[in-house]
Amino acid sequence: MSQKILFLAHVDESGTALPKVAYEALGAALEVTAQIEGSLTIGLIGERVQAVADTVGATGARILGVSGPDFAQPRYASDAAAVEAICRVVTPDIVIAPGTSRFWRVLPGVAARMKGRVDTHLTALDRVDGVLTARRWFYRQRLEAVMQREARPWFLVMDSGCHQAWTATTRPATTTTGATATTEVESIAVDLPAAAKRTEVAGVRVPNANAQTIRPDAELLFVAGAGWSKKQADGKTHLPEAEALILEFLRTSGASLGGSKSLVDQTGENQAVLGFMTHLNQVGQTGSTPRHPKGLSTCCHGEEPHVVGWRFISERRAVNLDPNCGWARGKADVLYVADAFQVVAKLNLLLAEKAQRT
Amino acid sequence: MNAYHIVVCAGIVPDPLQTLEPVNTATGPALKNEMMLPAVLDPWASHALYEAANLAAHAPGSKVWLVSAAPKAKLQQVMMNVAQKVSFELIPVDAPANGFADAHAVAGMLAEAIQFIPALDRSRLLLFGGWESASRGAGVTMQLVGEQLGIVDQFQGVDQLTVQPDGSFEILERIEGGRHLVSICQGPPVVLGWATGNLPEPKNNPQVGMVNMRSIMPALQKAKAGTLPQGAVRYLSVTPPKQQRQTQIVKDRPADEIAAELLQWILQE
Numbered sequence: 335m336s337q338k339i340l341f342l343a344h345v346d347e348s349g350t351a352l353p354k355v356a357y358e359a360l361g362a363a364l365e366v367t368a369q370i371e372g373s374l375t376i377g378l379i380g381e382r383v384q385a386v387a388d389t390v391g392a393t394g395a396r397i398l399g400v401s402g403p404d405f406a407q408p409r410y411a412s413d414a415a416a417v418e419a420i421c422r423v424v425t426p427d428i429v430i431a432p433g434t435s436r437f438w439r440v441l442p443g444v445a446a447r448m449k450g451r452v453d454t455h456l457t458a459l460d461r462v463d464g465v466l467t468a469r470r471w472f473y474r475q476r477l478e479a480v481m482q483r484e485a486r487p488w489f490l491v492m493d494s495g496c497h498q499a500w501t502a503t504t505r506p507a508t509t510t511t512g513a514t515a516t517t518e519v520e521s522i523a524v525d526l527p528a529a530a531k532r533t534e535v536a537g538v539r540v541p542n543a544n545a546q547t548i549r550p551d552a553e554l555l556f557v558a559g560a561g562w563s564k565k566q567a568d569g570k571t572h573l574p575e576a577e578a579l580i581l582e583f584l585r586t587s588g589a590s591l592g593g594s595k596s597l598v599d600q601t602g603e604n605q606a607v608l609g610f611m612t613h614l615n616q617v618g619q620t621g622s623t624p625r626h627p628k629g630l631s632t633c634c635h636g637e638e639p640h641v642v643g644w645r646f647i648s649e650r651r652a653v654n655l656d657p658n659c660g661w662a663r664g665k666a667d668v669l670y671v672a673d674a675f676q677v678v679a680k681l682n683l684l685l686a687e688k689a690q691r692t
Numbered sequence: 693m694n695a696y697h698i699v700v701c702a703g704i705v706p707d708p709l710q711t712l713e714p715v716n717t718a719t720g721p722a723l724k725n726e727m728m729l730p731a732v733l734d735p736w737a738s739h740a741l742y743e744a745a746n747l748a749a750h751a752p753g754s755k756v757w758l759v760s761a762a763p764k765a766k767l768q769q770v771m772m773n774v775a776q777k778v779s780f781e782l783i784p785v786d787a788p789a790n791g792f793a794d795a796h797a798v799a800g801m802l803a804e805a806i807q808f809i810p811a812l813d814r815s816r817l818l819l820f821g822g823w824e825s826a827s828r829g830a831g832v833t834m835q836l837v838g839e840q841l842g843i844v845d846q847f848q849g850v851d852q853l854t855v856q857p858d859g860s861f862e863i864l865e866r867i868e869g870g871r872h873l874v875s876i877c878q879g880p881p882v883v884l885g886w887a888t889g890n891l892p893e894p895k896n897n898p899q900v901g902m903v904n905m906r907s908i909m910p911a912l913q914k915a916k917a918g919t920l921p922q923g924a925v926r927y928l929s930v931t932p933p934k935q936q937r938q939t940q941i942v943k944d945r946p947a948d949e950i951a952a953e954l955l956q957w958i959l960q961e
Contacts, residue, residue, distance in 0.1 A: 353868075408867075408873060409875070410844060410845060410846040410847070411844040411845060411846075414844065434868065435848070435849060435865070435866065435867040435868055435873070436867075438831055438848060439835070439846065439847070439848040439849075439865075440835075440846075442795075442831075442832035442833075442835035442836050442839075443835040443836070443838065443839045443846065445832075445836075446796070446799075446835070446836050446839040446840065447839065451794075451796055451924070452795075452796075452830075452832050453830065454830045454831055454832055455829065455830060455831075462928065467928065470830075471829070472791045472792065472827065472828060472829065472930070473705075473706070473712055473723075473791050473826065473827060473829070474708075474826050474829055476712050476932060476933075477712060477714050477791075477930055477931065477932055478930070478931055478932075478933065479721070479792070479927055479929065479930045479931075480927070480928040480929045480930075481925050481926060481927050481928065482925075482926045482928065483924070483925055483926070484923075484926075485924070529844060530844060532844075532845055532877055532878040532879075533845050533875050533876065533877040533878070534875065534876050535873065535874070535875050536862070536874040536875060536876050537874050538867065538871050538872065538873055538874065539864065539871065539872045539874050540870070540871050540872075546869075546870065547870065548869055548870025549869070550868060550869060553958075554958055587958060599892075612870075613851070613887065613888040613890075614851075614866065614870045615870070616888070619708040619826065620708070620735045620736075620826065620888075628957070628958065630954065630958075645933070649957075650937070651954065651957065653950070657941055657943060662939060663939045663941075664936050664937055664939055665937060665939070666937065666939050667937055667939065667940065668939070668940045668942060669939050669940070669941050669942065670942045670945070670950045670954075671941065671942065671943045671944075672942075672945065672947055672950050673947065676947035677947045677950050677951050677954070678951075679947075680947050680948045680950075680951030680952075681951040681954055681955060683951075684951055684952060684955045685955065688955070688959075
């Protein structure tokens with residue numbers, strides 16, 4: 335019997351599109367559907383879902399939607415009710431969804447309600463000997479496993495940057511007047527009990543509104559290590575200078591900022607360190623493992639924990655004063671043995687000159 | 693401020709500085725010399741524990757329980773250190789839970805252990821844990837435990853919990869782009885999967901350690917054995933990454949030359 339595959343997505347903050355990772359997960363869902371000759375249904379959640387349904391209508395899949403003001407904001411109780419309602423209609427064998435903060439929060443609970451199983455942070459889906467197989471990392475990106483489950487429904491939550499994003503290859507259908515035809519969405523009504531409205535979303539807060547330093551879509555990850563806050567050749571620390579250099583580099587290069595644990599911890603212990611650095615910036619064993627095409631590490635030292643933070647960075651370069659730095663050797667492509675203060679200052683000048691020319 | 697019953701779910705993991713090597717066993721993949729590796733309380737669960745203790749200290753009448761499913765010999769070692777940090781009562785489940793154990797089975801064991809905590813008032817329950825872990829790192833166990841306990845106000849990637857004058861909670865959760873989602877929840881029961889929070893690691897306090905160990909040792913001796921079903925997950929392979937880069941070491945170059953080279957590299961498509 336043909337397996338039923340459900341692709342789930344929620345509307346992003348703009349209200350008119352899906353998150354980028356959703357199109358990547360949709361690409362994976364379509365591939366899996368073709369491999370196992372299954373049937374695909376798309377489930378959408380948001381205040382209004384018609385606009386996003388139109389963006390995926392070209393898949394030809396049946397589209398279900400749960401919409402309304404109660405589903406505009408990420409909230410566990412309402413999101414769980416919406417996803418559960420879609421699952422009850424579709425009764426899927428496989429559920430594929432993008433790894434967003436909203437879905438990471440809610441999908442495990444829905445898997446439990448559906449008596450299914452859930453796996454998250456998946457980096458690939460394949461078919462091995464005719465059986466659906468998932469790939470993910472364990473122990474903070476230090477061991478990679480290939481796994482299968484017999485239990486159904488199996489909820490598979492994909493990480494970003496792991497699959498080609500789906501894009502429509504056919505022109506959208508048009509009406510007789512030439513306007514783009516709307517995609518049919520089967521609406522599912524979900525009435526929330528009062529208990530599901532005990533939480534209200536009050537908004538979004540940026541930790542440091544003056545310096546937004548985390549840019550997931552940036553080409554370059556710039557990692558600052560504890561060396562920036564240490565005494566320099568003149569026997570003094572140069573924190574204001576370090577702050578200015580790093581912020582200027584981030585501004586002119588458009589890079590995203592990562593921090594080593596030692597530097598971030600100093601911030602948490604109220605030592606005088608880089609004011610814009612928070613735990614949100616931390617990469618590595620106990621931080622994040624971002625995916626950027628390039629990474630430039632400065633003033634970092636250490637071993638395994640650092641490597642974890644760089645696992646998904648393709649091209650890596652490092653600037654520090656220790657030519658035998660255990661982390662950079664064998665992990666970076668190029669290690670510049672130099673003073674990062676001087677190098678970044680020169681780099682900022684060059685970036686500024688380039689900006690003026692263009 | 694209201695009194696809370698705070699239950700912290702925490703696993704133990706190998707010390708992050710240890711090299712990990714996978715091995716195949718009769719019961720599935722495991723780590724080589726797993727029982728010999730130095731272990732620590734999972735870093736995210738540790739943050740949850742510190743936040744729980746801090747909240748309990750500001751809400752008289754509150755109590756903190758630490759529920760952990762782990763081999764009890766390893767758990768005892770880890771407790772020698774953790775017990776000195778903050779006050780709590782340990783609820784151990786003696787189970788061979790490692791990163792390859794099925795999260796659903798582990799969640800079942802934790803939920804059952806929580807349900808049997810004497811004197812636990814579920815209407816005042818704050819279920820704390822890490823939003824990730826340094827073992828499986830799936831970020832699903834807390835939600836599964838919460839569902840089994842019937843808690844529908846759940847938050848993950850929490851960095852801050854503030855009790856408002858009316859008893860409601862303001863909760864900051866990490867979302868994409870280094871931002872926080874701000875939610876107001878009417879109050880317990882809630883599930884909070886903590887990110888790092890804002891508290892530093894408490895200093896060791898031997899007096900707290902001695903008081904804790906008086907209840908921890910008997911609890912470990914009486915720990916119920918938990919069983920993990922085999923075959924829930926079929927692992928086809930578990931391998932460490934083999935990639936070793938040929939690092940080019942560039943020495944004795946002026947900073948402006950290095951900067952020019954880096955600029956070219958940054959601008960390269």
